[in-house]
Amino acid sequence: xARDALCIISGIRPGGGPNHLFSRSEEERVLxxxxxxxxxxxxxxxxxxxxxxxxxxxxxxxxxxxxxDDADQLYEWPHRYENWQFFSNCVAVGHFDGDxxxxxxxxxxxxxxxxxxxxxxxRVCEDDGGYFSRVIVDASDPGGEPSFDGFTRVKWxxxxxxxxxxxxxxxxxxxxxxxxxxxxxxxxxPDRRLxxxxxxxxxxxxxxxxxxxxxxxxxxxxxxxxxxxIKYGGIEKTWERTQDFFLPALQxxxxxxxxILEGLRGADLLPALMRDFGCWMCVRPDVWPCVPEPFxxxxxxxxxxxxxxxxxxTPFHTLPTELCLRxxxxxxxxxxxxxxxxxxxxxxxxxQPGYLDRVVRExxxxxxxxxxxxxxxxxxxERQSVESAAWAxxxxxxxxxxxxxxxxxxxxxxxxxxxxxxxxACYESESMMNRRRYWDIAKQFEALWADYxxxxxxxxxxxxxxxxxxxx
Numbered sequence: 001x002a003r004d005a006l007c008i009i010s011g012i013r014p015g016g017g018p019n020h021l022f023s024r025s026e027e028e029r030v031l032x033x034x035x036x037x038x039x040x041x042x043x044x045x046x047x048x049x050x051x052x053x054x055x056x057x058x059x060x061x062x063x064x065x066x067x068x069d070d071a072d073q074l075y076e077w078p079h080r081y082e083n084w085q086f087f088s089n090c091v092a093v094g095h096f097d098g099d100x101x102x103x104x105x106x107x108x109x110x111x112x113x114x115x116x117x118x119x120x121x122x123r124v125c126e127d128d129g130g131y132f133s134r135v136i137v138d139a140s141d142p143g144g145e146p147s148f149d150g151f152t153r154v155k156w157x158x159x160x161x162x163x164x165x166x167x168x169x170x171x172x173x174x175x176x177x178x179x180x181x182x183x184x185x186x187x188x189x190p191d192r193r194l195x196x197x198x199x200x201x202x203x204x205x206x207x208x209x210x211x212x213x214x215x216x217x218x219x220x221x222x223x224x225x226x227x228x229x230i231k232y233g234g235i236e237k238t239w240e241r242t243q244d245f246f247l248p249a250l251q252x253x254x255x256x257x258x259x260i261l262e263g264l265r266g267a268d269l270l271p272a273l274m275r276d277f278g279c280w281m282c283v284r285p286d287v288w289p290c291v292p293e294p295f296x297x298x299x300x301x302x303x304x305x306x307x308x309x310x311x312x313x314t315p316f317h318t319l320p321t322e323l324c325l326r327x328x329x330x331x332x333x334x335x336x337x338x339x340x341x342x343x344x345x346x347x348x349x350x351x352q353p354g355y356l357d358r359v360v361r362e363x364x365x366x367x368x369x370x371x372x373x374x375x376x377x378x379x380x381x382e383r384q385s386v387e388s389a390a391w392a393x394x395x396x397x398x399x400x401x402x403x404x405x406x407x408x409x410x411x412x413x414x415x416x417x418x419x420x421x422x423x424x425a426c427y428e429s430e431s432m433m434n435r436r437r438y439w440d441i442a443k444q445f446e447a448l449w450a451d452y453x454x455x456x457x458x459x460x461x462x463x464x465x466x467x468x469x470x471x472x
Contacts, residue, residue, distance in 0.1 A: 001241070002129070004129060005224060005225045006224045006239060007172045008171070008225055008230075009445075010172070010173055010176040011230075013243045014173060016087040017087075017243060018244055018246045020245050021057075021247065021277055021279075023245070031050055034053055035049040037257075038257045042260075042261060052269070053256070056256075056270055057273075059266050084284035084286075085149060085152065086173060086174045087173055087175060087284065088149070089123060089125050090132065090173055091121065091174050093121055093206050093209060094169030094210065096160070096169065099158060100157065100158030100160045101160045102167050102168055102169050119206060119207055121206050122135050124159045129162055130163060130167075131158070134154040135155060135159065136154055143155045164223075166219070175284075176438055179438045181379065182380075183377075183443070184442055186208075189450050195453055195455055196456060212448050212449060215458055217459055223239070224239045229448070234251060237249050246277040249281070253276060254276060256275075258272065274430075279430075280430040281434055283431050284431060284434075285435035287431035288432065289422070289426055289432065356420045357419045357420050360420050364419065365412055371423065374423075390412060393418055395416060
């Protein structure tokens, strides 16, 4: 029977996660439940809301539906930015024997999980429940052949990362893995010699990752391969032996209710419906927002904090501007906006032209900024696409070259860049929402990393390697 294994970082299966909202047999129950929920918080009748939702779902059309052997029609979501290779290609980390299974590298401790040192890292594809039949090779490899995507070269080599049975070999989708590698700031963490005085030598990112995910007190779930201590946003709930439907990730009717009350109907309701179903968690995370139409750039004006700013001083008004900005650097943007609404003085202060832009700018470009996820990740080759999108937010006459070096200047460094407006667009973008989810997951892993560097392994893990045999 088919079974999916999920990426330990993103919580979705190779290929990009679920393909369908729900089955035809669930239609009446699902839409009826949503209609009742919306009717209870609005002045509309449940039957009317049901018809509106049904029209929206029907707008998907036959081209977005498929039929199985039981004639059960499946409502397939319209994929956003399809064919992202980093959802199909994976990174496998572990010790592999000649058949691709977990290798026993410890002579006198056959039941112990091998150390993270000397692990092997493979780029793999063509998944079957965590079992990969191909490895990705360089174009110069004589044994390579074109993959189904037409440009990746692969060759047959089994790699077993199926979590069933406690297999310590682990895999992750390549995109989420590269983001984790870029966003976990290992240099800022305690030295590993605190927890491992007898093994203090530095280990690679992959080696420590292997040990962390295999030695948690709450081990990986054998059913799907995820970590219980990681909050994936709800997408992991869609695993039901296979990960085919978004329905288990449905989180109420907040967005579709608002869209209905705003007068949207038919296909125009689909984006809100998809958001409630959590489809955004399977959108490729490398498409930066375009400039909305119409859009007018606010004139940038220098600002200063001082007694002349507004009447009714707060303690923030007595601080030097740079110190105040440094304090706000550690405050979540959402909390800063809440602070601005707490009194007239702070509303006037934080509402000054350019003030919030400056705060957001620092949060984006600083090495420890809370909005650094907006910037491109070099290992993903994103720089050109993000700069292309970001330059469109600047006036056409903005200087793009450094006078001395004649090289492109980062648009985020421009004093004319509308950082706050761009951030708002990112928060509304499905792609950037998922990117932010990966950032949040990376910060969770960073906390695990710090704990590992301080306390060491949470448990001594045993694993009967000789008993692990994938059924044929």
